[in-house]
Amino acid sequence: MDQFPLIVRKDRKPIRYLVVDDSVFARKNVAKMVESFGGEIVGEAGDGCTAITEYDRTTPDMVLMDITMPQMEGIEAAERIVRAHPDARIVMVSSVGYQENIVAALQKGARHFVQKPVKAEILYEVIKYVMGDDAVIAAAAVQGVNP
Amino acid sequence: MKMELIQPFINAADAVLGETLQCPTRIGDVTMEEEAYRRKGVASLVTIKGDIEGRIIFDIDPPTAARVASYLAGSPVSADQDVAQETVCELANMVIGSAVTSLNDQGFRFKIFPPSAHSAEEGEKSSEDQEALVMCFDTDNGHVFMNIAMRYNRRRRDDRRPHV
Numbered sequence: 001m002d003q004f005p006l007i008v009r010k011d012r013k014p015i016r017y018l019v020v021d022d023s024v025f026a027r028k029n030v031a032k033m034v035e036s037f038g039g040e041i042v043g044e045a046g047d048g049c050t051a052i053t054e055y056d057r058t059t060p061d062m063v064l065m066d067i068t069m070p071q072m073e074g075i076e077a078a079e080r081i082v083r084a085h086p087d088a089r090i091v092m093v094s095s096v097g098y099q100e101n102i103v104a105a106l107q108k109g110a111r112h113f114v115q116k117p118v119k120a121e122i123l124y125e126v127i128k129y130v131m132g133d134d135a136v137i138a139a140a141a142v143q144g145v146n147p
Numbered sequence: 148m149k150m151e152l153i154q155p156f157i158n159a160a161d162a163v164l165g166e167t168l169q170c171p172t173r174i175g176d177v178t179m180e181e182e183a184y185r186r187k188g189v190a191s192l193v194t195i196k197g198d199i200e201g202r203i204i205f206d207i208d209p210p211t212a213a214r215v216a217s218y219l220a221g222s223p224v225s226a227d228q229d230v231a232q233e234t235v236c237e238l239a240n241m242v243i244g245s246a247v248t249s250l251n252d253q254g255f256r257f258k259i260f261p262p263s264a265h266s267a268e269e270g271e272k273s274s275e276d277q278e279a280l281v282m283c284f285d286t287d288n289g290h291v292f293m294n295i296a297m298r299y300n301r302r303r304r305d306d307r308r309p310h311v
Contacts, residue, residue: 025237070261095241095244096244096247098252099251099252
């Protein structure tokens, strides 16, 4: 996997992620990527219902959420999380990337969309974009300079 | 089955397998399956409902499934381990998700269901209404098979016709 400059929260602590996907394989794959960016996995969920309870339990900085899942799909889970936590940062990660799906997810409060298979460089840029001023690149953070 | 339905799956398999396995892929044999489909190894089934309905079986022979899962997991995996089945399900999800994205962009509307492990040795026979096409993709890790049985949903197609 390519090396990326670590991206951390403004307070220099690791960004805390909740990874939601019905595929254990996909969760591990995404988790491996975000850990290589300096992030910390604080929770995992295999469906939308569990994602909501895990969000309440862990209050992560960012949720990486699949769309097609059993019981409750990702878009509905995103909507419910954002309704309860308007500041929630949710990035949809799905193999089904047609426009209606993306628009629906964004309308329900998701901040961005990443299509599978996930490319590390794209996920990294999306995380940086969605975190905005609440994150810094670790090298810059050490020097006390915002990126 | 019309080429407009098949081509997105060929393109998606080529792109996803190439990207995920980091190797070139070649399309091998393409056959119409008249008899009941016999599973070749570790398989995953995805159901589609909407303007187009049917199912796709993504099937990898055991040695290839073990090699692919080991490559993606970064450690040795045998074909009978859950992680091999998980890998095949996720590959199916990515290939089929990419293909239905393309079909959706062509105007077809449907819902894709999460992949499930397909453990039956045989599937149902094809019918006149729903032929099955089996495609083989050759990769550096071995052969990957995709069995596609889909049909246009007549009721929905009729619904779309203008009433005069």
